Amino acid sequence: MKDDLxxxxxxxxxxxxxxxxxxxQLFSPVLYGICLKYMKNEDDAKDVFQEAFIIVFQKIHQxxxxxxxxxxxxxxxxxxxxxxxNKKKKExxxxxxxxxxxxxxxxxxxxxxxxxxxxxxxxxxELPDQYRMVFNLYVFEKMKHxxxxxxxKISEGTSKSNLNRAKRILQKRILSIKNFKTA
Amino acid sequence: MKKQKIEDIFSSIxxxxxxxxxxxxxxxxEELNKPKKxxxxxxxxxxxxxxxxxxxxxxxxxxxxxxxxxxxNNGSIEKSIAxxxxxxxxxxxxxxxxxENSPEEESDIVKSLSLEKIANQSNNSQNDKTHRTKIxxxxxxxxxxxSISYPKSNKNEKTNHxxxxxxxxxxxxxxxxxxxxxxxQSEKRNQNQxxxxxxxxxxxxxxxxxxxxxxxQSEKRNQNQxxxxxxxxxxxxxxxxxxxxx
Numbered sequence: 001m002k003d004d005l006x007x008x009x010x011x012x013x014x015x016x017x018x019x020x021x022x023x024x025q026l027f028s029p030v031l032y033g034i035c036l037k038y039m040k041n042e043d044d045a046k047d048v049f050q051e052a053f054i055i056v057f058q059k060i061h062q063x064x065x066x067x068x069x070x071x072x073x074x075x076x077x078x079x080x081x082x083x084x085x086n087k088k089k090k091e092x093x094x095x096x097x098x099x100x101x102x103x104x105x106x107x108x109x110x111x112x113x114x115x116x117x118x119x120x121x122x123x124x125x126e127l128p129d130q131y132r133m134v135f136n137l138y139v140f141e142k143m144k145h146x147x148x149x150x151x152x153k154i155s156e157g158t159s160k161s162n163l164n165r166a167k168r169i170l171q172k173r174i175l176s177i178k179n180f181k182t183a
Numbered sequence: 184m185k186k187q188k189i190e191d192i193f194s195s196i197x198x199x200x201x202x203x204x205x206x207x208x209x210x211x212x213e214e215l216n217k218p219k220k221x222x223x224x225x226x227x228x229x230x231x232x233x234x235x236x237x238x239x240x241x242x243x244x245x246x247x248x249x250x251x252x253x254x255x256n257n258g259s260i261e262k263s264i265a266x267x268x269x270x271x272x273x274x275x276x277x278x279x280x281x282x283e284n285s286p287e288e289e290s291d292i293v294k295s296l297s298l299e300k301i302a303n304q305s306n307n308s309q310n311d312k313t314h315r316t317k318i319x320x321x322x323x324x325x326x327x328x329x330s331i332s333y334p335k336s337n338k339n340e341k342t343n344h345x346x347x348x349x350x351x352x353x354x355x356x357x358x359x360x361x362x363x364x365x366x367x368q369s370e371k372r373n374q375n376q377x378x379x380x381x382x383x384x385x386x387x388x389x390x391x392x393x394x395x396x397x398x399x400q401s402e403k404r405n406q407n408q409x410x411x412x413x414x415x416x417x418x419x420x421x422x423x424x425x426x427x428x429x
Contacts, residue, residue: 021208029200029203030198030200033200036201037196048205054211055291
């Protein structure tokens with residue numbers, strides 16, 4: 001599998017379309033899933049997915065066959081997603097002031113309720129852009145607030161508050177489902 | 184019932200994957216074919232830029248050359264002004280040094296300067312006078328060395344020269360060189376070149392050395408020069424050396 005992947009990568013470096021298609025077929029579901037998690041709607045996710053894949057094929061010669069190729073691909077996609085969000089942020093400035101009184105309330109634990117993946121994805125996509133981005137980077141990419149702050153060009157405090165607010169919104173959503181089910 | 188945090192609930196979609204719509208690959212393929220055109224466009228743009236530069240450079244150089252001529256002209260004017268200013272400063276320095284001397288010395292200086300002017304005028308009338316004076320600083324032993332040099336062109340033309348050297352030093356280590364009235368008068372009569380040097384040395388252990396031999400030798404060659412040197416030494420341990428071509 002690893003040898004096959006290296007062959008495909010080398011084919012991609014030589015701008016061979018068959019190698020590019022193979023890479024696309026292997027990694028597109030995971031990468032498209034990331035785009036869906038980070039972007040508010042499917043159209044935006046498609047646009048970013050397309051642009052990011054083109055970057056992958058253009059920069060594939062920079063891959064040094066060290067470490068996970070999937071990780072390398074994910075990094076490119078996440079950077080592209082962050083870039084897109086930062087552009088959006090400029091267009092519609094979202095003032096988010098850190099409030100220590102409300103942002104550091106102890107997180108309430110919820111009863112386990114089986115929720116479909118699609119539903120969870122929907123809840124995430126309903127979050128405001130910056131909350132969603134911070135939540136995704138913190139929960140799925142296991143990034144620290146300092147890294148998130150650097151990437152999103154915000155303060156560490158803002159990153160923390162964004163995460164807490166995102167969690168609270170999601171909590172309310174899940175509780176509403178629970179209440180709906182119990183009712 | 185078991186409880187868990189929100190993060191744990193959402194961790195189930197950590198490796199969420201979804202198959203993208205098939206049209207996306209065709210779009211990517213199309214995009215991948217585009218960069219070649221972009222490269223060509225870059226080439227065209229670079230060629231156009233080079234052409235533009237080629238056209239603009241000669242005009243820019245043309246304008247620059249005009250401005251440089253102007254600056255050169257300005258520079259020459261400035262230089263000439265600076266030279267005039269230097270001359271004035273030198274004259275002022277002479278006047279200041281004269282003022283610093285004693286009244287007796289001043290009178291001698293005034294006389295010698297006036298004589299020098301007369302000598303210069305007479306020399307200018309002959310149109311073959313070049314005046315070069317080197318005033319060397321005196322050393323700690325109150326020794327004044329003066330050197331007089333003549334340009335070669337004057338030797339060839341066998342012209343008459345007048346070289347006068349004056350050194351006015353005030354304070355403890357005074358030394359003074361001036362041309363003598365009598366010598367200058369004789370110069371006028373003979374219409375020859377005169378190299379006169381006077382040294383007035385006051386104070387203790389004064390000594391005087393003149394390096395006029397070379398000058399005198401050159402003057403001998405011209406057979407028209409007269410060198411007169413008088414040294415007046417006042418104070419203790421006076422010594423007097425004079426050399427005359429006469």
